[in-house]
Amino acid sequence: MITKTAFAGSGGQGVLSMGYILAYAAMRDKKNVTYLPSYGAEVRGGTANCTVCISDEEIASPVASAPDYAIVLNKPSMLKYQGIIRKGGIMLVNSSLVDAKAEREDIEVIYIPANKLALELGSERAVNMIMLGAFAAKTGVTSLESLAGGMSDVLKSKSAGLVDLNKKGIERGAEYALHER
């Protein structure tokens, strides 16, 4: 089984670190992974996206024709990814920043007011982990424990405070996605 997940938003929203942390967590769980970021001028232009593939087998293409999942943090990204996500796939939308509704009927769309939830936790820096927690809870691509473990491996040398906040973010996102929508 291979899953391909796209992350998209604008630069500075933590899109790339979201993807990196997911890939890292899956690698820790002994999965094959690829993490493919957009780079260079594309990033400078204001949009950022990346694709993470996770599989038990060798991963052939790191490029997704039609991702299984997408996490989108702004409106242009939602408009783009709602067009290419595979039938039956899941799209998670940060509804704090995207006022529109997705138009496809054949995918599941989950709206998470991530900025609002993050502020309740004390900082908007938790937005991306709230989205990631919601994603993990809804898709089961990785467990919440793995995600939190991977995140803390990646960030612990940087800031212990951020690790705590992010842990709360992952839990809060999962809780919201499963129980409060």
Next chain:
Amino acid sequence: MTETIFKRPKYLKDAVFHYCPGCGHGITHRLVAEVIEELDIADRSICVPPAGCAVLAYDYFDIDVGEAAHGRGAAVATGLKRVLPDRIVFTYQGDGDMAAIGTAETIHAANRGENITTIFINNGTYGMTGGQMAPTTLVGQKSTTTPGGRDTKRDGNPLRLSEMLALLDGTIYIERVSVTSPKNIRAAKKAIKKAFQIQMDRLGYSLVEVLSPCPTNWKMSPVDSCKWIDEYMTKTFPIGVIKDNSENK
């Protein structure tokens, strides 16, 4: 009893120079070989010759030699010296090689303060390719590509690379010499020796510019060539120490 007062320097191979009669390359080669012998550095010296009339320097200097493409001597020497910091690495380059195609490599090696030595032959022309204009060709001087003489409007002005390099913090010692008379040749040897000594003392970049006759392309006799250097060339390229920071180091 006879005494040998003039012999081939130890580190100049027993080969006949291919240089034209009266050419400054031969004299300068001799001076460099004498200095290498006097400083006793032959077994740790590496020469990087140019593309130019001196391309065959490996046929003459009896030491390790590593070739560089046209103009790239300073970069090749940088690589050698960084890997072998206790060896003596010098480039031997013409004015086209150094002041035209290799300007960037030269300026940046000097600016990094690479601890190398450069012997810079300024003969105001592209000798090897048959006498075209060099960056150092004097205003009004004829060459095969300036048949009516160098015209500043069309061809720009003579480039004083040594003075330019002297502005860089990375350079320690720069002197311009000529090889037109016994007195000048003695001064040239002194300068070359000092340049090598500076490298041996690990002080940084040193360069000796040699005003060097090219009778063949100047279409003059060797004697007239020397006169021409003394009378005309030195007006644009005055001889003497251009920079000496070695005492402050």
Next chain:
Amino acid sequence: MTEKVLMSGNHVIGEAAVRAGCSFYAGYPITPQNELTEYMAGAMAKLDDGTFIQAESEIAAINMLIGASMAGARVMTSSSSPGISLKQEGISFLSALELPAVIVNCMRGGPGLGNIAPSQGDYFQATRGGGHGDYRNIVLGPASGQEICDLVTKAFDYADEYLTPVMILLDGMMGQMMEPVVFPEYRDISTLPEKTWKIDGAKGRPRRVIKSLLLDVNVEEAHNWKLVRRYEQIKDKIQMAESYKTSDAKLTVIAYGIAARIAKSAVDRAREEGIKAGLLRPVTLWPFPERSLREAASNNTEFLVYEMSTGQMIEDVRLSLNGSSRIHFHGRPGGPVSTPADIYEQIKKYYPR
């Protein structure tokens, strides 16, 4: 480091080079390979005898490599397409001077300034010898993070063994993509064969000259034949290719690098639909893995060459197969990357009925 680390291709190149004993790096910034230059700045600073130089140009960088290689160090430079064009003079000299060096080209869209998107447009330049003269270089085309590591390690050994520059040819996407990699132990370079040709001062030995100027035409010819014999030896010894589901394939896709990864997914999809597709992925681009191609051709397959360029590698495919098989082509230049779905469509289009 036997544990897996998640690293970008550019960083993998740097780490693998350091572990292979590379102690000299010179380079000039250009996207999409800057992460490698930056990595080497840090890595070389940590070595006792490491040198990192941010050169004033790609020309200077490759010439610094020439000097450092003459002095006996294991050396590497890297760049992307426009910078590799500038290095061609130096690559020709390295080849002529028989100097080992590793050169990385993280290809981007071109010609000209082009863009920074992934491309395979420099295949000809790399495999034909983009500089002047009758020479060839070993060119390796990795397709995964682990393979980048393995091939960089090999590249240093090949360079020393065959006295030639070795190019690692990948594209911007391979450079940026992260995958888990397990690195080999550090190479103790004191155990490598002594470089009896290097110049480091003629102390207690006859002096040495490293030069390529051979004015006597007979000497130059003999030198060229010597290189040719070495190239023949390389062709014989190091051809590498990956064959994937080729044994019963009726249509075999030929692609290298990231394009092969994309094609592999397309092949899998085709197989699910009962289409007998396969993939043959050249790993050595020079020498081109002719033997693997001929072997595949003997199974009566047709071929579909897929490149992120408009028809470069296909020439090597044609030369290898020499008219024995039908060859189709799909290429896409300039930077956009095809998806597995696109290649699947191409497989269906050309699948023999």
